[in-house]
Amino acid sequence: MLTTSLDPQAAEVRPRLLDTVDRVCEMCFGLFMALTFVGAVSAVGAPANAPHTMFYTALGCNLAWGLADAVMYLVRTLTERGRRLSLVNAVRHAGDPAGAIACLRDALSPGLRTLVDDAELEPIRVRIARSTDWPERPTLNLQDLLAAVGIFLLVVLATFPVALPFLVFADVPTALLVSRVLTILMLFGAGIALGRHAGFGGWMAGVAMTLVGVALTMAIIALGG
Template sequence: MLTTSIDPHAAEARPRLLDTVDRVSEMCFGLFMALTFVGAVSAVAAPADAGRVMFHTALGCNLAWGLVDAVMYLVRTLTERGRKLSLVKAVRSASDPSEAIARLRDALSPPLRTLVADAELEAMRSRIARSTDWPEKPALRGQDFLAAAAIFGIVVLATFPVALPFIVIHEVPRALLVSRVLTIVMLFGAGIALGRHAGFGGWMAGVAMTVLGIALTVAIILLGG
């Protein structure tokens, strides 16, 4: 999907490393991964050291998947940046303005294609043609690595509210209760954040995210995750 502006400077001027959707998605990913181990503990007669083993296993899993997710974020960022740069080069090398406008329109998402007039695309084409500071090839920047580090940190930190009660509380049933309460609170908070970001009711979104999260966790456990 083509953004509203593909100016190279505007594209890099991000006020935050990750937007609300990214942060909530990564938090939920780490949360669900940890919940699969909590479900495993609750499904068997837990030995004395089950909580500690579960915590270390869940933490190790989220460390690994946090690293994978961070690396894939960098791959996705580099790929998207290369796709935009290829579009710019195609527009600049087009034989006539109509061909360049057609390329820009093809890059738009289907809902936007009928909303953006040729005059607006021509203005964008003119700005691209006049600009001389486009890079020769896509590259990652310092802010991209900071965002990847933030993704890694969010996934790993999501382990602790779910798994840490089994280290602090030695009675497994009570630790399970605390873990589940914290999980519900986190899912509810994630739903509120998404709801407010999308512009609709935060409380209803919180309830919906909680129900969805519980359903996903049950499905993950039943599927052997």
């Protein structure tokens, strides 16, 4: 979809490695993964080394999924650039302006197609036709790699509020309680961040995210967590 600038330089400018939504979603992903695995381990019983087992199980899980998520981010980024480059080539090699504009219109999301007319797409077509600095193939840059590292770290670091109590408290039920409380507090903070980013009540979003966390925790408990 034509959702970003088609200028070859402006399209790559990012004020931050990851925006607020990316950061919060990756953190929540790590929290949910760690909480799920901690619950799964607790469901099989409490062996003598249960606290260490739960900590390293959750950490190992998020190391693996953090790596997978980071790699898939790079794949997604490369794919999106490939689609954008394909659109540019289709516009530049169209037989006439009407065909080029049709390519641009097809790339718009369904909701935008009825809001943008051909006259508004024409300047974009002209700019693409005149530009000469588009790459031959999509590539990744240092900023992409740093963003992938950021995703990996967010997922992994989200493990510790959930799993660290199992190294601090020898009693497994106590550690589970502290772990779940910390998880819910982090979800509340994540909800506030998302709410403020979206432009509506941060506290309401925090409460909503907390309710989601409570529901998830109750589901894990019901399943033996």
